[in-house]
Amino acid sequence: MSRQTIEAAVSAAEKLNDTLNAFLEIDRKAANRADGTSGPLSGVPIAIKDNLCVVGMQTSCGSRILGDYHPPYNATVTQRLIDAGAIIIGKTNCDEFAMGSSNENSAFGPVKNPWDTTRVSGGSSGGSAAAVAAGIVPVALGSDTGGSVRQPTSLCGVLGLKPTYGRNSRYGLVAFASSLDQVGVSSREVADMGRVLGVIAGRDTHDQTCADVPVPDYVATLSEDIKGLRLGLPSALFGKGLDDEVAKSVKEAVEVYRELGAEIVEVDLPNAGYAIAVYYIIATAEASSNLARFDGVRYGFRAEDAPELRQMYRKTREEGFGPEVKRRIMLGTYVLSAGYYEAYYRKAQQVRTLIKNDFLNAFKSCDAIITPTAPTPAFRLGEKVDDPLAMYLNDIYTVTANLAGVPGLSVPCGLSSERLPIGLQLLGPNWSEPTLLRLAHQYLQVRPFNERPPVSATYLDSLTEK
Amino acid sequence: MPINELDIEKVAQLAHLELALEELKIFVPQITEIVSYVEQLNELDTANVEPALGGLTPEGEATDSARNDEIGGSLGQKKALAEAPDPAAGHFRVPKVL
Numbered sequence: 386m387s388r389q390t391i392e393a394a395v396s397a398a399e400k401l402n403d404t405l406n407a408f409l410e411i412d413r414k415a416a417n418r419a420d421g422t423s424g425p426l427s428g429v430p431i432a433i434k435d436n437l438c439v440v441g442m443q444t445s446c447g448s449r450i451l452g453d454y455h456p457p458y459n460a461t462v463t464q465r466l467i468d469a470g471a472i473i474i475g476k477t478n479c480d481e482f483a484m485g486s487s488n489e490n491s492a493f494g495p496v497k498n499p500w501d502t503t504r505v506s507g508g509s510s511g512g513s514a515a516a517v518a519a520g521i522v523p524v525a526l527g528s529d530t531g532g533s534v535r536q537p538t539s540l541c542g543v544l545g546l547k548p549t550y551g552r553n554s555r556y557g558l559v560a561f562a563s564s565l566d567q568v569g570v571s572s573r574e575v576a577d578m579g580r581v582l583g584v585i586a587g588r589d590t591h592d593q594t595c596a597d598v599p600v601p602d603y604v605a606t607l608s609e610d611i612k613g614l615r616l617g618l619p620s621a622l623f624g625k626g627l628d629d630e631v632a633k634s635v636k637e638a639v640e641v642y643r644e645l646g647a648e649i650v651e652v653d654l655p656n657a658g659y660a661i662a663v664y665y666i667i668a669t670a671e672a673s674s675n676l677a678r679f680d681g682v683r684y685g686f687r688a689e690d691a692p693e694l695r696q697m698y699r700k701t702r703e704e705g706f707g708p709e710v711k712r713r714i715m716l717g718t719y720v721l722s723a724g725y726y727e728a729y730y731r732k733a734q735q736v737r738t739l740i741k742n743d744f745l746n747a748f749k750s751c752d753a754i755i756t757p758t759a760p761t762p763a764f765r766l767g768e769k770v771d772d773p774l775a776m777y778l779n780d781i782y783t784v785t786a787n788l789a790g791v792p793g794l795s796v797p798c799g800l801s802s803e804r805l806p807i808g809l810q811l812l813g814p815n816w817s818e819p820t821l822l823r824l825a826h827q828y829l830q831v832r833p834f835n836e837r838p839p840v841s842a843t844y845l846d847s848l849t850e851k
Numbered sequence: 852m853p854i855n856e857l858d859i860e861k862v863a864q865l866a867h868l869e870l871a872l873e874e875l876k877i878f879v880p881q882i883t884e885i886v887s888y889v890e891q892l893n894e895l896d897t898a899n900v901e902p903a904l905g906g907l908t909p910e911g912e913a914t915d916s917a918r919n920d921e922i923g924g925s926l927g928q929k930k931a932l933a934e935a936p937d938p939a940a941g942h943f944r945v946p947k948v949l
Contacts, residue, residue: 457930457931457933457934458926549908550908550911551906551907551910551911564905564906565906588914590916593914594906594907594911596907596908596910596911596914597910597914656895659892659895662889662890663892665888666889666892673866677867680867681936682935682936682943682945683931683943684934684935684936687936691946693946694945694946694947695867696869697945698867699868699869702866702869703868703870706868708874708877711868711870711874711878712878712881712882714866715859715862715863715866715868715878715882716885716886718862718865718866719858719862719882720889722865729889731902733889734902734904735895735897735900735901735902735903736892736895736900737902737903738900738901738903739895739897739900741903773881773884773885774885777885790906790908815909816910
């Protein structure tokens, strides 16, 4: 990788942004930082979701309330990328404060899907997924609270990883739901994902929840075969609401795994059907608390014409937050309010325990679980904006991993009859990222996903061909 | 449980949000629908289930996050105030409180 590579990435980002709206900020001078870098990611162009702090760039979280906020420090994960020689070329669009499954909740307009620009990119890390899918960058960082890396990467036809809770530091990631948030990676190649995870993972004293667990070499084990690995199939989840073509594609992938020597075993996650309900109590409760900090005092937007303090808070938040963020703050405040705490929040935490136990039980009989990532391919822009509950159900396959803390990886496994990508999801026990990446790599060796979307840059492909 | 405009107004006050009337009218049915959806959890008997207090793995729980109480670097006044909407004389200025 070289200065020319960074120039090509920046130029692709600028050229395609009118069509995709994947970037909220592009650093036109990024190539100036490409000379003299060293490290495992030396000169690799990377895009960062706009809810992760990068010094010298904005962090808007897709929200008017932060606007062009410029953080005074780097997130631990972005600092580690910079130290490893990576070049951050820009900040990617996302649903406001990472709340959404279509990227339509961004205050700066939705990201368009590179496969069909009348359709959503998915969300909330839609800009990161689209930027990778369109070949602007080989790798991008996102955040995943209920599927926000895996669902958009599935809809855009690239790889998306949510690591084990505590694998990566959350320092410098603007908090949405602290017990669920995890920084994730989207990429085209499994090896790139492994390299980037190896750089960003590991203990950080700035985040108490970041666990002291050794970071393995995620690339070294990719080529090992998967003979004898037990792959759990939760057949009960392949039912109502699942698109036929998605079901067919994922079942074909199961057969590929069988041919590769994996043993397919039936597993049951009896409480998975309650996951969305649990998620929307816990996530909104934590969000209502985390987003209390946006008050127009220390940074960001402040409403005019509010001569009294409380009035200033209310007007600032009313004018600064978009409808979905307000809806979730309201819901979170409601479930935590006096008289309702036991009925909603405590109940949800108890069912979260049941969901955790479901996974512990399932992983006694298998090494990983396979499901669809999203119930349908990319839907049309505007199709679900007026029906929040229908939108929430997009995350039905992904939220369980955040509730249980386990890692999940979305892998492209085909195109629908309308040429829209379909993704399968691999879920594993805590710290099983090496197994998940190996399962993805081995699958893609025999079922390579080489299709490119109609909106796409070509410089990366020409680099690989050399 | 039925939720009316008064309930939503009360929650908005707690959340420091000043909702417009049109928003209130949209939120009442939407929040009612979501709340009735999450109430499906009541089907489950959780009398003897411990609540999961966070997302931590056993290894995360075992991670020792204690450290010595030592003075470290800080942002400094200039950087800390650089993003403030209304800084004045080295302070964050806010409208009158009383």
